[in-house]
Amino acid sequence: MQIIKEYQLIIIGGGPAGLAAALSAAQNGLSDILIVERDKYLGGILNQCIHNGFGLHYFKEELTGPEYSKRFIDLLSETNVEVALDTMALNLENSEEWRYLHVMSSFEGYRILRSKAVILAMGCRERTRMNIQIPGTRAAGIFNAGQAQLYVNLEGYMVGKKVIILGSGDVGLIMARRMTLEGAEVVACVEVMPYPGGLNRNIVQCLQDFNIPLYLSHTITDIKGRNRVEQVTVQEVDQNGKPIAGTEKYYNVDTILLSVGLIPENELSREAGVPLDPRTSGPIVYENKETLAQGIFACGNVLHVHDLVDFVTEEAESAGQAAACFVQSGGCVKQDSKIISLKTDSNIGYTVPQQIRIDDVEKAVRVFFRVRKIFREPSRIVFRDQLKSEIASFKRPFMFPAEMENVNLPRQLLENISGTELTISVEE
Amino acid sequence: MFDVIIIGAGIIGCATAYQLSQFKLKVLLLDKENDVSLGASCANTAIIHGGYDPDPATLMGKYNVKGAKRCIELVDALDIKFKKSGTLIIALAENDLKTLDKYYNRGLLNGVEGMAMLDGEEARKREPNLSEAVIGALWVPESGVINPWEFTIAMAEVAVREGVKLELNQKVVDIEKNTDHYLVKTETNQFRTKYVVNAAGVYSDKIHNMVAEPAFTIKPTRGQYFLLDRSAGETIKTIIFPCATEFTKGILVSPTIHDNILVGPDAEVISDPEDTSTTGEALAFIAKQARKSVPCLDFRNNIRNYSGIRANSDYNDFFIKISTPKFLDLAAIKSPGLTCAPIIAEEGIKLLAEEGLELNKKANWDGTRKIIRFKEIPKAERADFIEKNPEYGRIICRCEHITEGEIIAAIRRGLPIFSLDAVKRRAGSGLGRCQGGFCGPRVQEIIARETGISPLDILLNKTGSYILVDRTKNTEK
Numbered sequence: 091m092q093i094i095k096e097y098q099l100i101i102i103g104g105g106p107a108g109l110a111a112a113l114s115a116a117q118n119g120l121s122d123i124l125i126v127e128r129d130k131y132l133g134g135i136l137n138q139c140i141h142n143g144f145g146l147h148y149f150k151e152e153l154t155g156p157e158y159s160k161r162f163i164d165l166l167s168e169t170n171v172e173v174a175l176d177t178m179a180l181n182l183e184n185s186e187e188w189r190y191l192h193v194m195s196s197f198e199g200y201r202i203l204r205s206k207a208v209i210l211a212m213g214c215r216e217r218t219r220m221n222i223q224i225p226g227t228r229a230a231g232i233f234n235a236g237q238a239q240l241y242v243n244l245e246g247y248m249v250g251k252k253v254i255i256l257g258s259g260d261v262g263l264i265m266a267r268r269m270t271l272e273g274a275e276v277v278a279c280v281e282v283m284p285y286p287g288g289l290n291r292n293i294v295q296c297l298q299d300f301n302i303p304l305y306l307s308h309t310i311t312d313i314k315g316r317n318r319v320e321q322v323t324v325q326e327v328d329q330n331g332k333p334i335a336g337t338e339k340y341y342n343v344d345t346i347l348l349s350v351g352l353i354p355e356n357e358l359s360r361e362a363g364v365p366l367d368p369r370t371s372g373p374i375v376y377e378n379k380e381t382l383a384q385g386i387f388a389c390g391n392v393l394h395v396h397d398l399v400d401f402v403t404e405e406a407e408s409a410g411q412a413a414a415c416f417v418q419s420g421g422c423v424k425q426d427s428k429i430i431s432l433k434t435d436s437n438i439g440y441t442v443p444q445q446i447r448i449d450d451v452e453k454a455v456r457v458f459f460r461v462r463k464i465f466r467e468p469s470r471i472v473f474r475d476q477l478k479s480e481i482a483s484f485k486r487p488f489m490f491p492a493e494m495e496n497v498n499l500p501r502q503l504l505e506n507i508s509g510t511e512l513t514i515s516v517e518e
Numbered sequence: 519m520f521d522v523i524i525i526g527a528g529i530i531g532c533a534t535a536y537q538l539s540q541f542k543l544k545v546l547l548l549d550k551e552n553d554v555s556l557g558a559s560c561a562n563t564a565i566i567h568g569g570y571d572p573d574p575a576t577l578m579g580k581y582n583v584k585g586a587k588r589c590i591e592l593v594d595a596l597d598i599k600f601k602k603s604g605t606l607i608i609a610l611a612e613n614d615l616k617t618l619d620k621y622y623n624r625g626l627l628n629g630v631e632g633m634a635m636l637d638g639e640e641a642r643k644r645e646p647n648l649s650e651a652v653i654g655a656l657w658v659p660e661s662g663v664i665n666p667w668e669f670t671i672a673m674a675e676v677a678v679r680e681g682v683k684l685e686l687n688q689k690v691v692d693i694e695k696n697t698d699h700y701l702v703k704t705e706t707n708q709f710r711t712k713y714v715v716n717a718a719g720v721y722s723d724k725i726h727n728m729v730a731e732p733a734f735t736i737k738p739t740r741g742q743y744f745l746l747d748r749s750a751g752e753t754i755k756t757i758i759f760p761c762a763t764e765f766t767k768g769i770l771v772s773p774t775i776h777d778n779i780l781v782g783p784d785a786e787v788i789s790d791p792e793d794t795s796t797t798g799e800a801l802a803f804i805a806k807q808a809r810k811s812v813p814c815l816d817f818r819n820n821i822r823n824y825s826g827i828r829a830n831s832d833y834n835d836f837f838i839k840i841s842t843p844k845f846l847d848l849a850a851i852k853s854p855g856l857t858c859a860p861i862i863a864e865e866g867i868k869l870l871a872e873e874g875l876e877l878n879k880k881a882n883w884d885g886t887r888k889i890i891r892f893k894e895i896p897k898a899e900r901a902d903f904i905e906k907n908p909e910y911g912r913i914i915c916r917c918e919h920i921t922e923g924e925i926i927a928a929i930r931r932g933l934p935i936f937s938l939d940a941v942k943r944r945a946g947s948g949l950g951r952c953q954g955g956f957c958g959p960r961v962q963e964i965i966a967r968e969t970g971i972s973p974l975d976i977l978l979n980k981t982g983s984y985i986l987v988d989r990t991k992n993t994e995k
Contacts, residue, residue: 230978317982
């Protein structure tokens, strides 16, 4: 088939990750860059995040979602980065020299593009009621929190009058406040885990400030209402997450908002043969955010789910820089570098990157990870090599699963390890 | 005055309407819901059965093989999806081997072609993910999976295009028998007709009893299901049935027309024929049973649970009779009702003819339908196609790659549209892993634009299933 156009770099997704990646690649010298965005606007999910709290790390000031993305969109307009809006990426194919992308829109039709490098920046989607298998009726009135946020903030519609929130992810917490401010009654937020899923500041500002009770170790076990939600049953769960008989509470609500986790959207990556990490549901990446499929990079929530957009931006900038380097050098990474795989103990959910090519690390590599339970006491994050020798350790006063952690591993330390594996663990 | 009123727009009612539409008749199709295909026709196992199972002495046994062939003919005419996947009925214990023999012999009597007995190894060769415990299997190649609501809707669309009148939201509350006609009364209306066809599914006993002596009782039987994401679609390619035991009819694992995996159903007789809720216990039971056949099933891939209510009854066959003059029961239709639907309709129409209904064919009846599915357009032709039809260039449903053009076409195909699910059933938008999370609001927008219904009044599914309650900042009230 005919190749319509050629680029140095194509970025799939024009949300915060895609925007920062494009800017960074442009600043690092690429001139033929395209962003493919399926929505009619750049900015991604930030467009509907009209609350503040964005940019505290990156800009050292507090912005709303649209304000945060506008900073990047404005900078982008000063570059010659091309943007294809309302355009869907349908297919990604990988070969030695080129990445092929099939895109489609109503105004430019069906096109096949090719590019030296591709950055995956497709973001994530919300887990649904069906993913977590809540029994009961399939009435209307059950929304993912982000979907409700779109209706309320962008479309100007209310989705319900009396609301219960399942899951204490950040979007759910934000929507508890939002629905309250719009005149709905939010009766409770229910979380199956013994700890909150969202940031502490959101627990305080969105629940506590509005007297909305948070029930930890509780879940919804039944939904009633033939056509619209009428009642939900909430039960306490035991250590294994199983509902405890006799703890039933009933709430007469017309709406359930779900904030039960986000799933990186990697259908395109999977079809392109990009190996994924089952722990993150995102691609396995090297130190420079290159996936195991050559020339394809990943950043933002498609790589792993972030809690702060500021970190998405930083990650995307480094991916943009790496992609630029890849294009300019025809593959800048030392092919024969020693590769170190990062392993985790049971206290750590995952790491990004999962693999480090030592020769590609300039001074240090930043490793992101999440713990799998709450550490209230001071503890140490320890890296050990295959001989169990301690390579590095970092102190933390406390750690929460809801908050992504990161450490900087200096190249020097990496050079001297035995074997090709480093295990990261938490020692109390 | 209508010639024929059909009560119930499920697969049986719509098949009957479709076939009656070729004659010069005034036909009215009634349903209590706001769309066709909202009962058992929407939530079932979606299989064109091979015919090894029903007793050869019953209509079910007599119609099955013929019905399957007719369904496949209709697949082409109506442009609907069918996948000839074949069926493996597996034996997990010595006892089951006897059951397989019974099925094999019944299959022969019912005219099933191409059956073969396999040992465990041969079965696993066909389906490598079958349990190691499988010691034998019956292979029934002439069977497959279909999209039952698409089938039903397609027949309704053609019937309406060819002159059948469809009235939705019309729950029949009484039928008055007069000397030369019936008066069919609904909650809001009444209609006169010479003939009545009772295709009311789980309510078919109630409709029957309005004009005839009670003859059978429906025992609404709920079955629950898992639908697993397409990423699990490679797990099996064949319909896998265990042998029925005295406790369970057997939980099947089946591919679907959309490359998902369907797992279910259980069988629970319930009092409320509208109670399509799902329960934790039943789903846990289904998952456990299904893993006996296919141990590697991963229920974390679940994208939807649902349940359907089948019209089982105390009558051990389809109830297809003229129960009182000019009143035809196509009642108590249970499995393999979907497979037999075209034959049930044909046989029913023969009975109506014997009752005096005149069947004069229209000169220019067209029983076919054609629809465009973007995904099926070869990549090389897509650029040209979109240039001529730009609305097919905009993807609305990201998970299933359904375009705006397909959604608009579905809305314009002739049946009234009130809900997101009505569009989902026609175009396939929202069927995927995000379950309409992304495309719901966009589809709502398109329905509003195409039909003039306010977004506030667009429903999720049945009447009463409102999605939005108000504008934000509405201070007028």
